[in-house]
Amino acid sequence: MTVLLGYLHEILQGLTTTLSLFLISLVIGFVAATIVAAFQIRFPGVLAGAVWSLMFCIRGVPLLLILYVVYYGFPLLPFIRETALWTVFASPYWCAIICLAFVEMAFTSEIIRGAYYQTPKEQVEAARSLGLSSFQTFRVAILPAMLRNGFPPYTTEVILLCKSTALAFTITVMDIMGYANEIRARTLDIYQPLLIAGAIYICTVVVTRLILSSLFNMIAVGGAETADQK
Amino acid sequence: MLDYLTSGWGLQFLRAIGTSLTVAALSFVFCILIGILCTLLSRNDFRGSASLVNLYTYVFRSLPDILLLILIFYSLDGAIQSLLNRLPGSSDIRLNAYVPAIMSTSIVLGAYATELFKAGWADIPKGQFEAGQALGFTRVQSLVLVILPQVYRKIIPHLGSLSLISMKETALLSVIGIPDIVRTASIGARSTGSPFVFYGIAIAIFVIFAILCSRVFAYLESRARAGAQ
Amino acid sequence: MTEGSPAPAIEISSMSKWFGPFQVLDDIDLKVMPGERIVVCGPSGSGKSTMIRCINGLEPFQKGRIAVHGQELIQKARTLDAVRKNVGMVFQQFNLFPHLTVLDNCTLAQRWVHKVPRAAAEKIAMAQLEKVRIPEQSRKYPSQLSGGQQQRVAIARSLCLRPKVMLFDEPTSSLDPEMVREVLDTMADLARDGMTIICVTHEMGFARGIADRIVFMDQGKVVEEAPPAEFFDKPREARTRKFLDQVVR
Ligand SMILES: Nc1ncnc2c1ncn2[C@@H]1O[C@H](COP(=O)(O)OP(=O)(O)OP(=O)(O)O)[C@@H](O)[C@H]1O
Ligand SMILES: [Mg+2]
Numbered sequence: 001m002t003v004l005l006g007y008l009h010e011i012l013q014g015l016t017t018t019l020s021l022f023l024i025s026l027v028i029g030f031v032a033a034t035i036v037a038a039f040q041i042r043f044p045g046v047l048a049g050a051v052w053s054l055m056f057c058i059r060g061v062p063l064l065l066i067l068y069v070v071y072y073g074f075p076l077l078p079f080i081r082e083t084a085l086w087t088v089f090a091s092p093y094w095c096a097i098i099c100l101a102f103v104e105m106a107f108t109s110e111i112i113r114g115a116y117y118q119t120p121k122e123q124v125e126a127a128r129s130l131g132l133s134s135f136q137t138f139r140v141a142i143l144p145a146m147l148r149n150g151f152p153p154y155t156t157e158v159i160l161l162c163k164s165t166a167l168a169f170t171i172t173v174m175d176i177m178g179y180a181n182e183i184r185a186r187t188l189d190i191y192q193p194l195l196i197a198g199a200i201y202i203c204t205v206v207v208t209r210l211i212l213s214s215l216f217n218m219i220a221v222g223g224a225e226t227a228d229q230k
Numbered sequence: 231m232l233d234y235l236t237s238g239w240g241l242q243f244l245r246a247i248g249t250s251l252t253v254a255a256l257s258f259v260f261c262i263l264i265g266i267l268c269t270l271l272s273r274n275d276f277r278g279s280a281s282l283v284n285l286y287t288y289v290f291r292s293l294p295d296i297l298l299l300i301l302i303f304y305s306l307d308g309a310i311q312s313l314l315n316r317l318p319g320s321s322d323i324r325l326n327a328y329v330p331a332i333m334s335t336s337i338v339l340g341a342y343a344t345e346l347f348k349a350g351w352a353d354i355p356k357g358q359f360e361a362g363q364a365l366g367f368t369r370v371q372s373l374v375l376v377i378l379p380q381v382y383r384k385i386i387p388h389l390g391s392l393s394l395i396s397m398k399e400t401a402l403l404s405v406i407g408i409p410d411i412v413r414t415a416s417i418g419a420r421s422t423g424s425p426f427v428f429y430g431i432a433i434a435i436f437v438i439f440a441i442l443c444s445r446v447f448a449y450l451e452s453r454a455r456a457g458a459q
Numbered sequence: 460m461t462e463g464s465p466a467p468a469i470e471i472s473s474m475s476k477w478f479g480p481f482q483v484l485d486d487i488d489l490k491v492m493p494g495e496r497i498v499v500c501g502p503s504g505s506g507k508s509t510m511i512r513c514i515n516g517l518e519p520f521q522k523g524r525i526a527v528h529g530q531e532l533i534q535k536a537r538t539l540d541a542v543r544k545n546v547g548m549v550f551q552q553f554n555l556f557p558h559l560t561v562l563d564n565c566t567l568a569q570r571w572v573h574k575v576p577r578a579a580a581e582k583i584a585m586a587q588l589e590k591v592r593i594p595e596q597s598r599k600y601p602s603q604l605s606g607g608q609q610q611r612v613a614i615a616r617s618l619c620l621r622p623k624v625m626l627f628d629e630p631t632s633s634l635d636p637e638m639v640r641e642v643l644d645t646m647a648d649l650a651r652d653g654m655t656i657i658c659v660t661h662e663m664g665f666a667r668g669i670a671d672r673i674v675f676m677d678q679g680k681v682v683e684e685a686p687p688a689e690f691f692d693k694p695r696e697a698r699t700r701k702f703l704d705q706v707v708r
Contacts, residue, residue, distance in 0.1 A: 056440065056444075057433075057437045057440065059394075059440070060394060060398070060436050060437050060439065060440025060441075060443075061398070061433050061436045061437065061440075062398040062399075062400075062401030062402075062412065062436065063398075063401075064401040064402065064404065064405075064412055065401055065411075065412050065415070065429065065432055065433060065436070068412065068415075068416055068419075068429065069425075069429045069433070072416065072419065072420075072425060073419065073425040073426055073429055076425060076426075159291065159292065163292070163293070163294045163295065164294070165294075166294030166295075166296050166297055167294075167296055169296075170296075170405060177294060177296065177297060180297070181300065184300070184304065190301065190304045190305050190308070191301070191305070194297060194300060194301045195301075197297060198293050198294075198297055198298075198301075201292060201293055201294055201297065202289060202292045202293060205291075205292035206292070355552070355554075357550055357552045357553075357554035358554060358556070360517055360550065360554065361550065361554035361555075361556070363516075363517060363543070364515055364517065364543065364546075364547075364548040364550075364617075365543075365567075365568035365572065365616070365617075365620065366540055366543040366544055366568060366572040366620070367568065367571065367572060368540075371571050371572070375567060375571060376556055376567075379558045380556075380557065380558050383558055454558075
């Protein structure tokens with residue numbers, strides 16, 4: 001029991017790293033995804049097609065490979081090694097965040113795009129016919145529908161991101177997985193450290209789900225109310 | 231780049247592609263089987279079997295895949311090593327790493343497949359089951375001839391992303407020392423000093439697979455759409 | 460129904476059924492002779508569907524017995540299969556298999572349940588599709604047909620298995636009015652060919668035209684059972700009269 005508590009204590013040292021990896025890349029990824037998706041929606045054409053293809057390719061490549069490329073490959077590029085960028089790419093932690101956010105951007109932009117194109121045309125036309133400007137139309141007719149349609153797949157994506165942060169240990173980041181794996185290698189005790197880490201990840205996901213679902217209820221209900229008032 | 235490919239690395243990559251594709255294909259098949267089985271279980275009358283399935287999908291959609299892989303790899307490795315020591319004759323120990331790899335990938339993807347099949351199943355009208363019964367099909371016949379083809383049609387696009395995920399999951403094999411695409415690329419990158427060629431090849435392989443995958447499943451979907459709607 | 464008449468096609472005796480605490484069927488007795496055409500009617504929720512679903516084992520019942528051509532219905536896979544081979548069923552919602560063509564819908568059960576070779580099964584299917592007058596649609600998928608056509612395919616699909624008894628549960632209720640006729644005509648053809656039929660329907664004209672007997676159900680009981688002329692013109696029970704007032708106008 002004391003051994004277990006010792007492990008728990010040691011592994012929990014990685015909790016802030018795991019959580020910050022998760023949250024920072026979530027925010028960066030979301031902002032980038034919004035920009036990418038807005039670009040594709042606002043300026044349809046060859047360029048948007050190219051952006052979509054790029055996102056498609058990113059979605060097809062494993063995160064682990066991207067981590068390796070950025071962490072082991074980028075330092076060899078002169079323009080990274082010899083500029084201020086080096087401070088960022090020398091740190092495995094920031095490499096992990098950049099990679100996670102990069103991949104998150106590719107998946108989330110597609111969710112946003114999907115949610116946008118699922119919005120029923122009639123609602124947009126109805127709002128337009130009421131004389132609303134295009135921004136008002138977006139706020140009143142499109143955004144609420146996008147939130148409702150996009151939230152469930154986004155929840156899945158957020159949880160996938162949370163799980164993916166565990167890969168950061170492969171480039172020496174000491175997150176929960178990193179500590180657990182270190183204990184495993186040091187003590188040759190397989191089950192206890194890994195199961196503790198697993199339990200922590202599951203708790204994180206449970207909390208994330210709770211937060212997201214209460215957020216969704218708030219937004220969904222609020223959206224319905226504004227729709228009723230109009 | 232051609233120099234590298236002709237100087238033995240080409241063969242290495244071909245082998246790696248074979249390894250990754252094999253593991254991905256097996257995991258895909260197993261996860262589909264798990265999905266069907268768990269869906270049947272969760273629709274069973276037995277109390278508790280549905281909640282057991284829910285627990286399974288919840289846990290394995292929350293647990294990092296890499297954690298499960300390492301857990302299974304080291305615990306199975308211990309068991310197999312001690313077994314091998316007792317058995318006469320030497321077997322290829324490297325081969326054994328594939329078992330935990332396929333196991334962990336199948337378990338994780340099985341949780342997603344279960345959610346998928348459950349959703350597809352729930353969409354099928356009760357009348358379809360009854361028509362099957364009334365025509366005298368056995369349970370298994372009804373499942374294979376009537377229900378599964380309809381579930382399949384509903385979930386084809388998701389099966390496409392599932393197959394893409396199972397391919398991407400093979401990247402994790404490099405962590406436990408299986409010479410998959412990612413591991414081959416990193417070894418090449420390190421030993422030749424030109425990482426971008428090797429990582430570039432690996433990325434190209436995955437991108438090509440993603441494109442092929444989306445083409446194949448788009449075709450399957452259009453074929454299924456052709457008549458039945 | 461005199462003594463010494465031939466064996467009945469369907470015999471239901473003192474059958475009762477509960478959904479949990481709620482009694483849906485209360486002591487049902489019904490005897491149907493081969494070739495007889497029975498129409499079952501009654502208000503919504505009176506248990507009509509439940510009764511005919513019991514006849515081919517889609518619903519279990521708790522008391523009494525049902526026998527189809529002498530074969531008693533027990534909730535065992537083997538006897539159920541034996542009974543279902545004799546009983547065809549047509550549903551309100553058609554329940555065609557959407558992933559199969561019309562022809563494949565008609566051959567699937569023949570090939571897998573009765574082990575008929577493909578070519579022979581297709582020949583039988585085409586013959587039945589001709590009987591319901593849509594052989595030209597055989598390569599289409601159900602979604603490409605009108606409701607009336609779909610229901611006729613469903614009838615053909617059942618007939619392919621050469622059932623001795625056909626059960627219909629409101630076969631025209633989910634059809635657009637202009638398609639009701641074609642389905643009723645198909646059923647009338649079937650009746651003329653001597654098929655034993657039990658049909659739940661609100662089509663009183665059809666009932667009067669082809670039924671040998673009309674069974675009126677209310678609150679899980681068979682309230683009245685009479686030939687059409689008697690049933691429509693001088694019903695014995697007050698509840699029947701009330702029902703008829705609502706339905707026939
Ligand atoms: N699976 C079930 N569980 C519980 N109650 C049921 C179930 N199926 C039917 N019932 C109830 O049994 C009663 C009889 O249903 P049934 O479908 O046999 O009526 P019906 O005469 O066919 O009516 P309708 O004309 O509306 O089709 C109804 O009160 C219904 O609510
Ligand atoms: Mg009914």
